[in-house]
Amino acid sequence: MIFEGASLTVTLRESQLADVVFDAQGSVNKFDQSTLKELTSALDAMRNHADIKGAMFRSNKPTFIVGADITEFNQLFKLPKAEMLHWLSSTSDLFTQIEDLPFPTISVLNGFALGGGFELALSTDFRIADSTAKVGLPEVKLGLMPGFGGSVRLPRVIGADNSVEWMTTGREYRSDAAFAVGAVDAVTQPESLVDAATDMLKSAISGDLDWQSRRAQKLNPLPLSQNEAMMSAVTTKGMVFAQAGKHYPAPMVIVESVAKAAGAGRADALLIEQEGFWQLSTTSESAAQIGIFLADQRVKATAKGYAKGSSSSIKSAAVLGAGIMGGGIAYQSAVKGVPAVMKDIRQEALDLGMKEASSILLKGMKRGKVKPEKMAATLANITPTLQLDAVSDVDVVVEAVVENPAVKSAVLAETEAAISDNAILCSNTSTISIDHLAKAVKRPENFCGMHFFNPVHRMPLVEIIRGEKTSDETIAKVVAYSLQMGKTPIVVNDCPGFFVNRVLFPYFAGFSQLILDGADFVAVDKVMEKIFGWPMGPAFLLDVVGIDTADHAAHVMADGIPERLSLIENDPTQLLFKAQRLGQKNGKGFYNHGLDKRGKPMKTPAEEAYELIKPHCKPQQSFETDDIIARLMIPMINESVRCLEEGIVASPEEADMALLYGLGFPPFRGGVFRYIETLGIANFVELAAQYEHLGPMYVLTDTLKSMATNGQHYFNQ
Numbered sequence: 129m130i131f132e133g134a135s136l137t138v139t140l141r142e143s144q145l146a147d148v149v150f151d152a153q154g155s156v157n158k159f160d161q162s163t164l165k166e167l168t169s170a171l172d173a174m175r176n177h178a179d180i181k182g183a184m185f186r187s188n189k190p191t192f193i194v195g196a197d198i199t200e201f202n203q204l205f206k207l208p209k210a211e212m213l214h215w216l217s218s219t220s221d222l223f224t225q226i227e228d229l230p231f232p233t234i235s236v237l238n239g240f241a242l243g244g245g246f247e248l249a250l251s252t253d254f255r256i257a258d259s260t261a262k263v264g265l266p267e268v269k270l271g272l273m274p275g276f277g278g279s280v281r282l283p284r285v286i287g288a289d290n291s292v293e294w295m296t297t298g299r300e301y302r303s304d305a306a307f308a309v310g311a312v313d314a315v316t317q318p319e320s321l322v323d324a325a326t327d328m329l330k331s332a333i334s335g336d337l338d339w340q341s342r343r344a345q346k347l348n349p350l351p352l353s354q355n356e357a358m359m360s361a362v363t364t365k366g367m368v369f370a371q372a373g374k375h376y377p378a379p380m381v382i383v384e385s386v387a388k389a390a391g392a393g394r395a396d397a398l399l400i401e402q403e404g405f406w407q408l409s410t411t412s413e414s415a416a417q418i419g420i421f422l423a424d425q426r427v428k429a430t431a432k433g434y435a436k437g438s439s440s441s442i443k444s445a446a447v448l449g450a451g452i453m454g455g456g457i458a459y460q461s462a463v464k465g466v467p468a469v470m471k472d473i474r475q476e477a478l479d480l481g482m483k484e485a486s487s488i489l490l491k492g493m494k495r496g497k498v499k500p501e502k503m504a505a506t507l508a509n510i511t512p513t514l515q516l517d518a519v520s521d522v523d524v525v526v527e528a529v530v531e532n533p534a535v536k537s538a539v540l541a542e543t544e545a546a547i548s549d550n551a552i553l554c555s556n557t558s559t560i561s562i563d564h565l566a567k568a569v570k571r572p573e574n575f576c577g578m579h580f581f582n583p584v585h586r587m588p589l590v591e592i593i594r595g596e597k598t599s600d601e602t603i604a605k606v607v608a609y610s611l612q613m614g615k616t617p618i619v620v621n622d623c624p625g626f627f628v629n630r631v632l633f634p635y636f637a638g639f640s641q642l643i644l645d646g647a648d649f650v651a652v653d654k655v656m657e658k659i660f661g662w663p664m665g666p667a668f669l670l671d672v673v674g675i676d677t678a679d680h681a682a683h684v685m686a687d688g689i690p691e692r693l694s695l696i697e698n699d700p701t702q703l704l705f706k707a708q709r710l711g712q713k714n715g716k717g718f719y720n721h722g723l724d725k726r727g728k729p730m731k732t733p734a735e736e737a738y739e740l741i742k743p744h745c746k747p748q749q750s751f752e753t754d755d756i757i758a759r760l761m762i763p764m765i766n767e768s769v770r771c772l773e774e775g776i777v778a779s780p781e782e783a784d785m786a787l788l789y790g791l792g793f794p795p796f797r798g799g800v801f802r803y804i805e806t807l808g809i810a811n812f813v814e815l816a817a818q819y820e821h822l823g824p825m826y827v828l829t830d831t832l833k834s835m836a837t838n839g840q841h842y843f844n845q
């Protein structure tokens with residue numbers, strides 16, 4: 129044994145080959161501080177061992193190394209610049225030490241070799257992967273760039289253009305794709321991986337494989353033509369900027385760093401990388417993206433925890449209503465292997481539901497993502513019916529009929545009578561209180577809300593609403609079913625609009641007031657899309673949600689939370705609704721919707737909408753960007769804070785992920801709570817105070833105000 133640690137060991141095998149094996153105590157290998165410390169000692173021991181002729185780096189787990197330990201970033205990134213750069217350069221130096229070992233080296237890749245894991249692989253002379261391997265440098269997804277030499281070595285191994293693509297997209301590449309560009313030197317079947325690696329290493333030791341020239345390639349500047357190409361990186365920058373957009377600085381810093389480092393030798397190139405990494409580590413975008421990564425893990429772990437409480441899995445489902453939502457839910461269940469009965473009262477609706485499922489599958493087939501067998505199996509998994517008794521044997525029923533409390537109550541009562549005593553009944557209502565609907569059923573313990581988002585097959589979130597009488601077993605089963613459907617479930621407590629719609633409607637109300645005060649809805653949309661970063665501005669979103677749906681929901685919210693969300697007189701949404709401008713669904717809303725010459729959806733601001741609204745608005749005037757953002761976002765944030773304080777949502781992380789996955793909250797801002805932390809809670813409180821005169825939606829809670837005074841935070845600082 130040359131070195132023995134808790135996460136890695138080095139032994140001398142036959143033919144004087146050093147076998148460096150990563151096998152951490154947890155489920156995966158990662159570069160946390162203790163593993164890096166062990167690697168330092170292991171490398172010292174290897175250098176001092178005269179007998180070693182070659183070394184292989186491998187893993188004893190189903191994956192190689194998944195990268196740095198992201199949970200440590202928060203602490204590290206708060207260090208002063210000099211200390212942070214010291215940590216970074218001394219860690220990066222470990223990879224340089226691997227590259228400089230006085231004998232040939234090979235990385236043996238199985239499962240994931242990502243981020244720091246792949247950077248280690250790049251520092252060895254050769255890389256061999258098995259067919260299960262996936263490699264890549266995904267740091268950009270955390271608003272960062274590689275920091276352990278990856279941005280220096282990858283361009284020298286696979287060329288500048290390829291490496292910029294790898295690093296700015298952060299994609300994972302299967303071993304065959306990695307082999308095609310030279311990122312790995314060979315691909316084998318898993319069972320022959322170590323033997324093939326041993327053979328390659330022996331060939332290097334014997335001189336059959338020229339490891340020295342491999343190494344030299346990584347120590348030198350990029351060859352001249354590539355170097356020149358990178359120096360005139362204007363086109364690359366333009367392309368990357370167009371893809372990433374102005375809200376994401378990391379891709380641009382990557383291109384600039386690779387360009388700057390192209391003409392440099394290794395040592396200088398690494399300094400350029402470290403400066404770029406440090407710069408990005410100080411951005412609010414990277415704090416937000418790292419926050420999302422960690423919150424996502426927490427939300428998924430919470431869901432798994434809930435699902436464990438389920439005594440049996442869901443084997444069959446039914447959906448009531450084959451409309452936009454019911455059709456989508458039946459499809460999603462079927463495609464993930466849980467057969468679904470789809471029940472409606474109209475044959476046309478059933479036909480439309482099946483047509484929609486086919487069209488999603490056909491699109492997938494065209495893109496090569498869905499095989500014909502999968503299409504056939506999915507369609508066979510949906511049973512359209514007009515008969516209620518077809519649902520009698522299923523484990524779970526999701527009601528998705530029209531958003532009308534009386535209709536829903538009647539449908540739930542007759543359905544409960546038709547299903548077995550332990551079957552679960554859920555409602556996909558978007559606003560109606562679950563406790564109110566529960567009054568219609570005899571077994572409220574088996575009833576809860578299961579709120580999907582439109583379009584169901586695309587939106588990752590399912591809000592699961594626990595009513596006062598809902599049992600833990602019901603929640604466990606519905607969470608488990610959501611996971612079976614490939615969704616991210618977040619359990620919330622009951623209130624009008626639950627969490628996501630409860631905080632969305634104050635935002636819409638802020639929009640309505642702003643329009644009445646003379647703002648142009650197109651200008652507001654532009655600010656909220658281009659500057660704030662929402663996928664669509666409020667007017668466009670209202671058109672997509674449906675003006676009728678939004679109007680209806682506004683009434684439900686006004687009934688439920690009259691103290692803040694009472695109806696606004698001459699609300700523009702209501703004016704459009706009265707004129708039957710229902711939004712995208714009938715082609716007429718704030719915008720007129722149609723198709724362009726290529727058949728793609730197109731919208732133009734509707735003169736008719738202006739005419740309807742104008743008589744009720746103050747004369748049109750322009751508002752400052754910050755003013756527009758504040759007037760829309762303060763009500764949303766305020767309501768989110770209230771939901772957290774009232775226990776509607778359990779944690780700021782879940783709230784942030786719900787808005788990200790349910791509404792497309794801009795990822796570079798990380799969610800409402802991350803956003804106010806970025807602004808500074810005290811600054812936010814001060815800002816909101818300037819808008820209090822606009823009404824109770826803008827008046828913050830005492831708890832939040834005292835958090836600002838006491839310097840408290842939502843996240844560990």
Ligand code: NAD
Nearest residue numbers: 449450451452453454472473477528529530531557558582
């Ligand atoms: P929709 O009008 O497209 O579909 C409703 C369907 O229910 C129709 O096909 C109708 O024929 C059918 N139906 C009516 N009574 C029925 C009964 N007794 N039995 C079976 N089917 C019956 O409506 P939608 O947009 O799919 O909304 C359905 C539910 O989902 C509503 O509660 C809505 O609030 C909620 N929701 C909608 C969205 C959205 O964006 N559309 C998002 C989340 C939740």
